[in-house]
Ligand SMILES: CC(=O)N[C@H]1[C@@H](OP(=O)(O)OP(=O)(O)OC[C@H]2O[C@@H](n3ccc(=O)[nH]c3=O)[C@H](O)[C@@H]2O)O[C@H](CO)[C@@H](O)[C@@H]1O
């Protein structure tokens with residue numbers, strides 16, 4: 001497993017620009033949902049089965065985290081099924097190297113402290129896109145009666161007896177904190193109210209699974225969650241919600257390349273503002289029964305975009321939208337309001353000829369005459385995807401390095417892009433050497 005991670009770290013994608021994306025792509029379950037559903041399995045002893053599980057690196061890492069806690073994990077990669085058999089008494093310490101690799105590992109904190117009265121989780125990694133504090137998680141768990149501290153590079157939460165329901169007002173609608181507090185609240189004694197909760201579809205998905213397990217939650221998908229704690233939960237089978245960020249990435253690619261792509265399983269309802277912006281930029285979008293079709297015809301028109309918590313424009317589509325703006329017809333202003341360092345990507349996009357200037361949390365993108373191939377580095381999962389989109393419309397060959405970031409979140413990216421007509425291949429430097 002770690003060998004797998006090591007060998008992937010020297011892989012790159014080689015993309016020859018000038019092709020249109022045409023055809024159909026199927027969207028798998030969402031990375032940012034499935035990792036939390038996996039953490040939620042810890043709330044009940046027995047076999048939880050997740051379906052529509054994407055074949056991504058983060059699921060492999062999260063599986064290892066659960067194995068480290070005593071679970072037995074079986075994965076049918078092709079069938080998208082993952083079974084997690086959780087013992088009566090799981091371990092409480094997730095402190096290995098793998099835990100630090102992904103952000104979502106912090107999601108085991110709430111379930112473990114609720115179920116075991118103690119949890120130790122190494123301070124997590126994930127994408128280097130900002131300071132990514134955890135104070136809202138910590139303050140919320142403290143309200144529920146846990147003592148939370150940092151000890152030896154790990155977050156440690158303890159409570160004597162059961163967590164106690166409480167009213168919690170989040171300073172910011174943090175996705176991760178809302179999830180941790182939900183998972184702690186379902187097994188707390190009494191009622192927990194989370195106000196200013198995050199409303200992302202992945203949270204509604206988690207609420208659906210917790211409810212099926214026997215949890216009592218009101219307000220799923222809204223900014224106020226009311227949770228009546230129960231004594232115990234049961235394992236279930238649950239289907240992961242489709243990945244709106246993967247769907248949005250292919251949609252932007254279709255528009256940028258003047259293509260025509262059917263995005264199967266893509267939920268237009270989860271991409272409201274995104275599809276609205278793509279239409280403003282010139283895309284034709286048809287919403288169908290099980291997905292939506294995106295057609296791009298002319299040079300895209302420039303649009304301004306402001307990222308915000310859901311239902312605002314998602315920060316996880318920021319690099320992809322900047323790539324679109326780099327080849328649009330006018331000047332655009334993009335504003336990032338969620339993370340403080342997501343613009344690292346702009347330096348790489350500039351190497352392809354994009355004309356951009358960052359200023360605090362804004363980036364001004366002017367139309368480039370043309371983009372031309374170069375060697376660029378993916379600094380995070382979405383930056384990598386954004387660079388591949390730019391490479392599709394750049395003249396000549398682009399090498400995107402550090403593609404293990406892309407593998408964290410995009411299942412079969414090269415295969416899907418190739419099936420849509422892109423000229424892209426994966427090259428391993430180690431194999432060449
Ligand atoms: C694995 C996963 O699901 N990752 C997603 C999740 O990340 P994640 O859950 O880490 O994102 P959050 O919503 O918690 O963070 C958003 C902002 O709040 C700040 N903050 C957060 C928690 C806290 O305790 N204190 C604090 O200050 C962060 O530094 C950041 O500036 O939601 C983000 C926002 O939609 C997405 O970009 C990530 O892809």
Ligand SMILES: C=C(OP(=O)(O)O)C(=O)O
Pocket residue numbers: 031032102103104125126127128129316381382409
């Ligand atoms: C930022 C992201 O992931 P993570 O929180 O896992 O780093 C992402 O999915 O775009």
